[in-house]
Amino acid sequence: MADMTPEEIAQACGRIMYAEDTSSQHMGIELLEVRPGYARLTLTVRRELTNGHGICHGGYIFLLADTAFAYSCNSRNERAVAAGASIEFLAPAHEGDVLTAEGVEQHRSGRSGIYDMRVTDQTGKLIAVFRGKSATIRGHFLDEHKGEK
């Protein structure tokens, strides 16, 4: 790992997390990009994610944003978990929409961080804003000496 760049470390962390992450795979969430403090993921609104009227449940919009947050705050080879989050729902998403969540690290200090995610649809319309608070726990994705464990 000693000779990897932060970008390579972030990509390797994302790859390892996603391989373990049967839940995101099961949901159909795809990982598009991971950089230090940043991740971009996508999810298509299938019928089973909607209520009976073709509107995506807010809980799945949260799930997508929360997953993007998880990949963002785990991109530096330190494992972190969500301590809390808030979401504002700004516009409905419909069956067939392709949602993208991406975000920025607002703050990282000691064991905690703040990450802001935006969820947009395929037209760029803002569907939701999300703010997550992370807490670092023990553990790494990459072995400090030998690379991917």
Added chain:
Amino acid sequence: MADMTPEEIAQACGRIMYAEDTSSQHMGIELLEVRPGYARLTLTVRRELTNGHGICHGGYIFLLADTAFAYSCNSRNERAVAAGASIEFLAPAHEGDVLTAEGVEQHRSGRSGIYDMRVTDQTGKLIAVFRGKSATIRGHFLDEHKGEK
């Protein structure tokens, strides 16, 4: 509907919502109880809701709480949607845990409401607290004159 009690209306709204709610059915969320301003739901943490280490993804804990919130704020025959929500994750949930979300209406005035949900496991341990803000939209579950539509 004119001769139904608020409790009967709440139960009927819950029944109608759940029949439409293919998403909750698909997720395995069960509706245990609906009263005016209140709902209690349960979800068992299956393997596909966990990360690779047997810990339930926070997004699914949110989803359960958000669903309980939806049934709570739709229990008076006025359709309402989530405008926003926040969650604090207090303890991890593990594969096999049976989670229950229930909550109270803190406020309802004009078109908006505030609902607090608590998510506990089968031992009564508090896993998360959730606060949702609702906004009433047009539409009813029950016909004002004839009962269930």
Added chain:
Amino acid sequence: MADMTPEEIAQACGRIMYAEDTSSQHMGIELLEVRPGYARLTLTVRRELTNGHGICHGGYIFLLADTAFAYSCNSRNERAVAAGASIEFLAPAHEGDVLTAEGVEQHRSGRSGIYDMRVTDQTGKLIAVFRGKSATIRGHFLDEHKGEK
């Protein structure tokens, strides 16, 4: 301190905090009651807390709730600070209104806690709901052996 009840400890912690708390004194916030995990405080909406139209600034409603939260989470002889908070403004408060903030401890575990405050006016009308997250820091109000330091 060894022979004090939790209620006596909470009252002593409140008394010591308030004596140090020139800010609350300056604002006119009065401490009515402190119990373990609970505090009740009051503030009258003076002209200088309003905008030009007699409506209390939301910032001062937050300040009252946040102060009640601080006394609640510092009532067990362990110093704690606010890590974050959210507030929902439900009804305006006017010049001359007597606001009361009180709340309950929802959770306390390890170094962190969740506290819910309600702000009401003199008629009992709900003005705002507030949720605070606390983090314990080093330090005590009472000497473990000899009582008030």
Added chain:
Amino acid sequence: MADMTPEEIAQACGRIMYAEDTSSQHMGIELLEVRPGYARLTLTVRRELTNGHGICHGGYIFLLADTAFAYSCNSRNERAVAAGASIEFLAPAHEGDVLTAEGVEQHRSGRSGIYDMRVTDQTGKLIAVFRGKSATIRGHFLDEHKGEK
């Protein structure tokens, strides 16, 4: 007003609000800049804003951020109020620190908006992040035909 640019309208709205805003004047909050959807304000941490140990009360950090939010969401000649807000406290501020709050409009649609404020000290250190939700009410700052009322 018809021949004013959005920047001139924002500046005029800020000037009119501040003249009415005896509370901010009383607190020592200074208005540095207003643009459409944006405001920058400053506050020096005086002794009476601190607890007994020279640390600024979180409630005053909120108050500064909330005031910056108010000027941001009132910068387009439509009166708006806060519906709710959340804050994360990231580092303490001390007596003598000069705090600045500024922020961006994340979203504006229909009657509601989302605004993110950052509070920094004189060294640029991030002290808090704040997210406010606004709701437009009736009323304007400037007469549509004749300019400042």
